[in-house]
Amino acid sequence: MKIAIASGKGGTGKTFVSTNLFWTAQHSGMPTTLIDCDAEEPNVSEFLRGEEQSVEKVVQHIPYINVGACTFCGKCAEYCNYNAILFLPESRFIKVLPDLCHDCGACSYACEYGAIIEQEKTIGTVKISLVGNSSYIIESRLEVGEHSPVSVIKKAIKAADSQHLILLDAPPGISCPFITTAEQADFIILVTEPTPFGLHDLELSVSTVQQLQKPFGVIVNKSGLGNRAVYQWLDENKIPLLLEVPFDKDIARIYSEGKILAKENPTYQKIFMDLLNKIVKTLWS
Incomplete structure (x- = not known):
């Protein structure tokens, strides 16, 4: 009870x-x-x-985007329901905003190019x-x-x-x-x-x-x-x-x-x- x-x-x-x-x-x-x-x-x-x-x-798993492997398709930002990924396609700029991340893993699932690495944070x-x-x-x-x-x-x-x-x-x-x-x-x-x-x-x-x-x-x-x-x-x-x-x-x-x-x-x-x-x-x- x-x-x-x-x-x-x-x-x-x-x-x-x-x-x-x-x-x-x-x-x-x-x-x-x-x-x-x-x-x-x-x-x-x-x-x-x-x-x-x-x-x-x-621990929370914070995604880190390897821009060298990223194709800037924007799929990870599209999958993120918490707006934790700042994506500016015209400037080819993409970055995770850790304070908004909920550790749901959707961005890692969305990325087909292995550009997202998760790092542990206590x-x-x-x-x-x-x-x-x-x-x-x-x-x-x-x-x-x-x-x-x-x-x-x-x-x-x-x-x-x-x-x-x-x-x-x-x-x-x-x-x-x-x-x-x-x-x-x-x-x-x-x-x-x-x-x-x-x-x-x-x-x-x-x-x-x-x-x-x-x-x-x-x-x-x-x-x-x-x-x-x-x-x-x-x-x-x-x-x-x-x-x-x-x-x-x-x-x-x-x-x-x-x-x-x-x-x-x-x-x-x-x-x-x-x-x-x-x-x-x-x-x-």
Whole structure:
């Protein structure tokens, strides 16, 4: 079972929910894998630590055009759906634009003259760490300066054991990295906060998840902050409210110290276990 924890904006508490769910499931005896899919800014390791098992590089194949062998037919540029090949036939100029390349291989397939050579470029890493006897943390991390984490996220998700409970700590927003993560999930938790910004971005997230046709529910973090507009919107649209986490100084202190709330406060271990059971019942009812 794969559960994605997502939000329309950063700072709502995705990682807070992800790490507490992981700790609770793991300490209930359930083999669990938590994948940090926020490859541009992974931070799960700030709260959970394990024994490093492996670090694998994620590479992209960047095509290089040998102009000596090129006939300037333009077929490679025609096949490229991402406009990653600049071709000026009158000037007999052709060049790959690496930042636009998606490593699809279409240009190599199109070239009949062997003028295209693919070169490997490291764009990120996937690190696997063992926590306890049977649980894992998988961290996706994008190299500084790279523009798209999608390939790194896909590699991290693929590295997970499908027999485990898998928690996907999704990137914020609703762009390609979020879609890459959410489309793999059986259920999506959307974390929001009761503020105008929280509601605005929640509406965008809900619309996206509905288009993916995934079952989902909402957690309101920092409950008591802001107003009741989020709750009214959830009621009007018949969207399930899974959990409320209060706006509490002690919770904020525990989190800011890099600690797990469910570990420090046993009441929350039961709360997060009940949340997990509620999701299981939703999926299998």
